[in-house]
Amino acid sequence: MSKLIFEKHVPDSNPFTLPPLAIPAVKPDSIPQQFLREQKIALPEVSEVEAVRHFTELSTRAYGVDSGFYPLGSCTMKYNPKINEWAARLPGLAGLHPYQAEDTIQGALQIYYEMQEMLAEITGMDGFSLQPAAGAHGEMVGVMTIKAYHHNRQDYQRTKMMVPDSAHGTNPATANMVGFDVIEVKSNHRGLVDLDDLRAKMNDQVAGLMLTNPNTLGLFEEEIQEIAAIVHEGGGLLYYDGANLNGIIGIARPGDMGFDVLHVNLHKTFGTPHGAGGPGSGPVGVKSKLLDFLPKPVVIKKDDAYGFDYDMPLSIGKVKNFYGNFGVMVKAYVYIKALGAEGIKEICEHAVLNANYLRHQLRDDYNIPLDRLCKHEFVANSKKQADQNGISTMDIAKRLIDYGYHPPTVYFPLIVSEAIMIEPTETESKERLDDFVQAMRSIAREAAEEPELVINAPHNAAIRRVDEVTAARKPVVKWEAP
Amino acid sequence: MKYNPNPPSVVKEMLHTIGLNSLDELFSDIKAEVKVPKGLNLPEGMGEMELRRRMKDLANRNVNTEDHPCFLGAGAYDHYIPAALEQLLLRSEFYTAYTPYQPEMSQGILQSIFEYQTMICKLTGMDVSNASMYDGGSALAEACNLACTSSKGRKKVIVSDTVHPEYLDILKAYSLSGSMEVVLVPGQEGSADIDAMIQTVDDQTACAVIQQPNFYGILEDAEALEKAVHENKGMFIMAVEPVSLALLKSPAEWGADIAVGEGQPLGNSLSLGGPYLGFFAARKALMRKIPGRIVGQTSDLDGKRAYVLTLQAREQHIRREKAGSNICSNEALCALAASMYLTFVGEKGLKDIASRCHRLALYAQQQLERAGMELKYKQPYFKEFAIKVDDPAAANRKLLENGIIGGYELNDALMLAFTEKRTKEEIDQLTTVLGGK
Numbered sequence: 060m061s062k063l064i065f066e067k068h069v070p071d072s073n074p075f076t077l078p079p080l081a082i083p084a085v086k087p088d089s090i091p092q093q094f095l096r097e098q099k100i101a102l103p104e105v106s107e108v109e110a111v112r113h114f115t116e117l118s119t120r121a122y123g124v125d126s127g128f129y130p131l132g133s134c135t136m137k138y139n140p141k142i143n144e145w146a147a148r149l150p151g152l153a154g155l156h157p158y159q160a161e162d163t164i165q166g167a168l169q170i171y172y173e174m175q176e177m178l179a180e181i182t183g184m185d186g187f188s189l190q191p192a193a194g195a196h197g198e199m200v201g202v203m204t205i206k207a208y209h210h211n212r213q214d215y216q217r218t219k220m221m222v223p224d225s226a227h228g229t230n231p232a233t234a235n236m237v238g239f240d241v242i243e244v245k246s247n248h249r250g251l252v253d254l255d256d257l258r259a260k261m262n263d264q265v266a267g268l269m270l271t272n273p274n275t276l277g278l279f280e281e282e283i284q285e286i287a288a289i290v291h292e293g294g295g296l297l298y299y300d301g302a303n304l305n306g307i308i309g310i311a312r313p314g315d316m317g318f319d320v321l322h323v324n325l326h327k328t329f330g331t332p333h334g335a336g337g338p339g340s341g342p343v344g345v346k347s348k349l350l351d352f353l354p355k356p357v358v359i360k361k362d363d364a365y366g367f368d369y370d371m372p373l374s375i376g377k378v379k380n381f382y383g384n385f386g387v388m389v390k391a392y393v394y395i396k397a398l399g400a401e402g403i404k405e406i407c408e409h410a411v412l413n414a415n416y417l418r419h420q421l422r423d424d425y426n427i428p429l430d431r432l433c434k435h436e437f438v439a440n441s442k443k444q445a446d447q448n449g450i451s452t453m454d455i456a457k458r459l460i461d462y463g464y465h466p467p468t469v470y471f472p473l474i475v476s477e478a479i480m481i482e483p484t485e486t487e488s489k490e491r492l493d494d495f496v497q498a499m500r501s502i503a504r505e506a507a508e509e510p511e512l513v514i515n516a517p518h519n520a521a522i523r524r525v526d527e528v529t530a531a532r533k534p535v536v537k538w539e540a541p
Numbered sequence: 542m543k544y545n546p547n548p549p550s551v552v553k554e555m556l557h558t559i560g561l562n563s564l565d566e567l568f569s570d571i572k573a574e575v576k577v578p579k580g581l582n583l584p585e586g587m588g589e590m591e592l593r594r595r596m597k598d599l600a601n602r603n604v605n606t607e608d609h610p611c612f613l614g615a616g617a618y619d620h621y622i623p624a625a626l627e628q629l630l631l632r633s634e635f636y637t638a639y640t641p642y643q644p645e646m647s648q649g650i651l652q653s654i655f656e657y658q659t660m661i662c663k664l665t666g667m668d669v670s671n672a673s674m675y676d677g678g679s680a681l682a683e684a685c686n687l688a689c690t691s692s693k694g695r696k697k698v699i700v701s702d703t704v705h706p707e708y709l710d711i712l713k714a715y716s717l718s719g720s721m722e723v724v725l726v727p728g729q730e731g732s733a734d735i736d737a738m739i740q741t742v743d744d745q746t747a748c749a750v751i752q753q754p755n756f757y758g759i760l761e762d763a764e765a766l767e768k769a770v771h772e773n774k775g776m777f778i779m780a781v782e783p784v785s786l787a788l789l790k791s792p793a794e795w796g797a798d799i800a801v802g803e804g805q806p807l808g809n810s811l812s813l814g815g816p817y818l819g820f821f822a823a824r825k826a827l828m829r830k831i832p833g834r835i836v837g838q839t840s841d842l843d844g845k846r847a848y849v850l851t852l853q854a855r856e857q858h859i860r861r862e863k864a865g866s867n868i869c870s871n872e873a874l875c876a877l878a879a880s881m882y883l884t885f886v887g888e889k890g891l892k893d894i895a896s897r898c899h900r901l902a903l904y905a906q907q908q909l910e911r912a913g914m915e916l917k918y919k920q921p922y923f924k925e926f927a928i929k930v931d932d933p934a935a936a937n938r939k940l941l942e943n944g945i946i947g948g949y950e951l952n953d954a955l956m957l958a959f960t961e962k963r964t965k966e967e968i969d970q971l972t973t974v975l976g977g978k
Binding site: 061063064065073075076077078080081082083084085086089090091093094095096097098100101102103104105107110111113114115116117118119120121122123124125126129131134136137138139140142144145146147148149150151152153154155156157158159160163164165166167169170177180181192193194195196198199203206207222227228229231232233234235236237238241278279281283284307309310311312315316326330332333334335336337338339340354375376377378379380381382383384385386387389393395396397398399400401402403404405406408409411412413415416419420432456457460465466471485486487488489517520521522523524525526527529530531534535536537538 | 572677815828883
């Protein structure tokens with residue numbers, strides 16, 4: 060059993076010391092008694108070598124993109140180039156205080172400005188805010204700008220937001236957080252937005268539609284222009300959830316499809332690492348009619364100098380201290396500069412090729428409900444295996460761990476039962492994909508012939524399946540001294 | 542540069558396997574009218590050596606805190622980051638991993654979050670912590686939102702304007718939801734006007750908010766406010782600075798229901814304002830309502846101790862529009878840096894750091910006063926104070942000419958912050974430049 064850092068406590072073993080200081084000691088009453096702490100903290104005391112070994116050991120029980128294939132649908136787990144990490148740690152970028160004078164951070168502001176411009180070109184929008192810290196945070200900003208836009212037109216009756224039934228959970232959660240009631244729009248038999256249902260639900264109380272394209276089934280919304288027309292004619296705005304931008308980047312632009320506002324995930328499409336759950340970055344792009352409502356400040360260029368523009372009286376304000384996750388932007392900036400226009404188009408082509416290749420190679424062994432040309436990802440399920448031996452999607456996912464793979468996204472989207480959502484990304488070689496196909500075929504065979512092997516998986520992992528019910532019923536969310 | 546590994550010959554083979562002749566055919570479902578006609582208007586890609594040159598050049602155009610003593614604070618602080626921490630964060634099993642949704646292959650990450658949660662509880666004295674939020678300001682907005690949405694119709698959020706002005710901007714933006722009505726109470730002489738805040742408290746009050754130390758570095762006496770808001774069945778929320786908690790009364794000792802704060806001082810670089818982390822801790826009664834991811838301890842089928850993301854019924858991917866927050870990605874790697882930081886400095890180290898900051902600030906005050914300058918506010922402070930100057934921008938320019946990154950500019954003062962990285966010599970030089978009229 061792996062010990063917690065608190066269980067490695069050895070009194071007086073921590074060597075941390077400050078340099079000597081030749082100034083007078085502090086007067087005892089410089090902080091009055093009523094402000095002083097009495098409660099113990101009880102942090103662990105550990106030597107440097109043991110602390111280093113502790114965290115190194117933790118890393119050996121983790122799995123990153125550098126460890127192997129990570130076909131996690133909708134998460135775009137592509138390779139994170141190492142030059143990006145180097146750049147973000149340069150003292151001239153990592154060592155900047157956010158309140159330094161503009162003339163002392165011109166290089167950083169140039170990166171910021173160019174990022175706004177490049178993202179606008181890639182997505183076909185008119186302006187960007189780089190402030191949001193993650194995709195869901197960007198969604199919130201986008202939906203806030205929609206609300207601010209309607210309110211600014213004295214239109215207060217649009218209290219509803221439309222979201223397809225295939226949407227990411229963040230879409231309805233975001234709409235609710237910004238104070239909208241959510242209306243769900245149905246998908247049709249082809250897995251796309253049901254236009255009749257959309258028409259029926261669009262009215263003068265609807266603020267807009269939040270849409271992912273390609274959608275969460277990995278399918279391109281072919282009638283996107285018609286969708287945009289229905290929403291716009293009803294007085295609403297169209298929001299683009301950029302989670303799946305990898306499926307169209309360089310080929311088509313949301314701005315040209317009629318989207319009014321969007322967010323992109325730098326930690327998905329633009330190669331910055333996920334960090335085991337952040338930091339991400341969720342820049343928001345808008346068409347000109349929404350520019351005034353973006354969070355402040357944006358970075359502008361005046362006479363060859365860059366600066367912050369706070370003169371935005373209609374701005375929704377701020378959603379994050381300072382200017383956003385600059386360190387993440389630096390990495391995405393290097394990524395876009397490395398690839399250029401051609402390279403960006405190629406990531407999309409290869410991502411889509413890899414997804415269609417896997418779909419083709421897996422279709423004999425797994426049910427694929429909508430088995431046609433997909434974009435960067437596709438959705439299979441465990442129907443065949445369930446019908447045979449009652450094997451669930453979770454069983455297949457856990458068995459993949461034994462084969463050394465991170466499982467795909469499972470049980471999402473909700474409109475496909477027992478979904479297995481596979482997104483290979485462009486940074487996987489054919490050999491990797493073929494090995495994965497072999498593993499999936501082996502599991503299909505095991506499911507038919509040795510179902511116990513799959514049902515009890517994983518067998519080779521650090522632990523077996525965990526008791527999630529007890530974890531939730533009797534939560535233990537911190538370590539307590541025995 | 543390219544990061545897709547398949548050469549043209551392999552691409553051709555793969556296309557052939559799936560029955561296509563060209564890459565273009567992969568996009569036959571997208572109408573020509575919405576396709577990019579001639580390719581994106583972006584420069585050509587660059588090789589790694591060119592990229593290095595460009596990034597070094599851009600970095601060199603900035604004045605950085607590694608080569609220049611920095612007296613800026615105001616919510617982001619130039620604390621020392623141990624070398625071991627910087628190395629360990631580059632373990633790519635950590636930084637290239639996704640959120641640990643698969644516990645069997647993510648025990649290391651889950652354990653690290655469990656340790657982080659425990660350390661935040663220890664620092665704040667609270668019962669439960671989440672896995673982190675975006676930053677201090679958005680954590681405060683989420684805390685106020687929680688106070689409102691869990692209080693059956695109460696909407697009033699009473700907050701002193703001595704809270705960080707950016708936190709207030711964020712609170713205002715989040716209140717666009719309609720679930721919060723922010724009542725901003727003007728401070729007096731740099732401190733919260735506790736009496737005025739108390740007079741605002743009523744049976745519609747969801748919460749009252751204090752920042753400790755406040756934006757001006759001053760310690761707020763929150764005792765009476767805590768009593769008043771609790772008597773009215775509202776929540777008491779504190780935004781706190783983590784290093785200060787080694788010396789200062791914890792939020793739990795003040796009676797807070799929710800404690801949030803900016804975690805950057807714990808081992809995260811300044812990085813022009815991000816990525817940082819917001820910490821969020823609360824009383825046990827709020828455990829099933831707090832936003833964000835939480836790791837819990839459980840066991841596997843063999844009874845072995847294990848960790849797993851838990852209480853997920855609160856979250857957006859399960860509850861969708863009924864979720865209390867939309868947050869999913871947080872700042873896991875920054876939180877890992879924070880728990881590494883607390884491990885490498887240890888409890889004594891953290892107390893030494895906090896005492897050193899305070900001691901250096903007192904020394905600076907003494908020296909500046911000897912040079913004829915005057916504090917803007919006289920109340921007790923921790924590591925940051927405002928010193929009166931006629932023209933703060935001019936003073937900062939003069940400091941910069943002397944290689945010093947100066948303070949945060951108020952109308953008639955500079956706010957100066959002191960971390961353990963500052964030396965006697967740097968403070969003496971600061972005094973000479975500022976005091977030498």
